Amino acid sequence: MKILHTFDRTLTAAVSAALVISFAVMLGLAAVQVFLRGAFHTGLLWGDIAARHLVIWVGFFGAYLATRENKHFQIDILTRFLSERLRIWFAAFSDLFAAVICYLLMQAGFTYVEVGLDPESILFLNIPGVAVAMIVPIGFGLIMIQFLLRMVENLVQVRRAPAAKGEKA
Secondary structure (H helix, E strand, O other), rough: HHHHHHHHHHHHHHHHHHHHHHHHHHHHHHHHHHHHHHHHHOOOOOOOHHHHHHHHHHHHHHHHHHHOOOOOOOOOHHHHHHHHHHHHHHHHHHHHHHHHHHHHHHHHHHEEEHHHHOOOOEOOOOOOOHHHOOOHHHHHHHHHHHHHOOOOOHHHHHHHHOOOOOOOO
């Protein structure tokens, strides 16, 4: 379990750093665009496109962190009526289900990058469109990893939780 916690902390630190860098570049780019348009009636030709794509990157990195902190959107009305042990089992199953959905979305993202984009298209600063769009499958892959880590954590917690009356251990 210690290895999983170390992996989780390392991955979270990397994603947090990528989020801060992406957000800073996006904010700086927007500020430069506003300044250039206001002062010189011009702007960077690629600035708006880059900022638009950075919004998507920031969104995926933020979604990963929200999933890690269990602050993502979830419907938990059923869990209010379950015992602690069943609630943990339900959480583990929910995390597995969410991981499977993220896996399918990751595969769809790879298909989009491979089939839906021209591999020779250049978006800005000689960066290929395929490289910029890779955040979609990578983002869903990161979120899937987080759900799997939480599922394992819940399964370990099930072993420690006391069984309710009438419930098998």
